[in-house]
Amino acid sequence: MTNSHRRLAFDLTVWAVSLCAGIVLIAHEAMADGHRYRADNARWKAECGSCHLAYPPQLLxxxxWRSIMAGLxxxxxxxxxxxxxxxAEIGTFLQNNAGSSRRVGAQSLRITETAWFRHEHDEVPGxxxxxxxxxxxxxxAACHRTAEEGDFRERNIRIPR
Ligand code: HEC
Ligand code: HEC
Structure with missing residues (x-):
């Protein structure tokens, strides 16, 4: 290899490594973002958050949601x-922001009984x-200390004793 060839090979390597790092970073950001839910509606928050956390619509x-709203x-x-x-307002809000059946497919009306939920929590001791x-x-919210803000990121989890 001549010097200029070596230089070109080096430049290409640096470029390829930066590109890969960039892609990994973007993918990581997108995933981290997947566990922050930003949809908001004042009535939903007040009515569906009075007995328990107002569960993010993306989780069913x-x-x-239609069945839940039909059987309140x-x-x-x-x-x-x-x-x-x-x-009517809350039902529309929940459906407009619902998760896809492929990701959070539900056999029951409980988020906590979906395969998705079990998978995310398989490291929590029974x-x-x-x-x-x-x-x-x-x-x-017992473990996800920022759940009220729709933030379920790992860094904000503490399992209480
Ligand atoms: C009067 C109190 C009350 C109100 C108001 C209320 N819920 Fe619930 N909800 C409950 C109770 C009790 C449970 C069962 C909790 C448990 O098993 O620990 C529950 C459970 C749920 C679950 C299943 C949680 C799981 O196990 O995955 C969903 C989803 C849900 N509620 C949605 C809603 C929505 C949507 C609204 C507003 C339209 C709402 N709730 C309003 C009392 C309420
Ligand atoms: C007993 C404590 C506990 C409770 C209660 C709990 N979680 Fe979790 N959750 C965890 C732990 C611990 C993890 C992280 C598991 C891991 O990544 O190893 C987790 C992970 C998650 C994640 C993925 C976070 C990420 O960015 O990787 C989501 C989303 C989530 N939980 C949603 C919920 C929802 C919604 C509820 C209530 C219906 C709930 N969790 C109830 C402990 C809990």
Missing amino acids: PAPA DKHFGTDASLDPAAA AAWQRPSIKSAANC
Whole structure:
């Protein structure tokens, strides 16, 4: 190799390495972003956040939200009925921001029973879910300290004792 060839090979290597690093960085950002949910609606936050966390609409597919909104009078053992105007507005908000069935396909109406949820939490020890400080897997904010802001990123997780 002549000097100029060597120089060219070096430049190409530097360029290729930077390109790869760039792609990895972008992919990582996109993934990290996948666990911050930004959709917001004041009525949804107030009504669906009064008994538990207002669960991000992205975590269930549209058909599941439709069923939940159709059965609010018998909502997981409680009555969570809404007046028709609020129900219509919240229902539209949930469906417009719902997750895709492929990603968060639901066999039940519980986020906590989806294959997606089980997979994300397969490293949580089984007994942790029953701790008095947690009570239920549906109590996201017990461990996800920034869940109220739609932020489920790993860096903000602490499993309470
Ligand atoms: C009157 C109280 C109350 C209100 C208001 C309420 N919920 Fe619930 N919700 C519950 C209870 C209780 C559970 C069961 C929690 C558990 O198993 O720990 C539940 C569970 C859920 C679950 C399943 C959580 C899981 O296990 O994955 C979803 C989804 C849900 N609610 C959505 C909504 C939506 C949407 C609204 C607003 C339209 C709403 N809730 C309003 C009481 C309420
Ligand atoms: C007992 C504590 C606990 C509860 C309760 C809990 N989680 Fe998690 N969650 C974790 C832990 C720990 C991880 C990280 C697992 C890992 O990456 O190894 C996690 C991961 C996640 C992730 C992926 C985060 C990322 O960026 O990798 C999402 C999204 C998530 N949980 C949503 C929820 C939702 C929604 C609820 C409530 C319906 C919930 N979690 C309830 C402990 C909990």
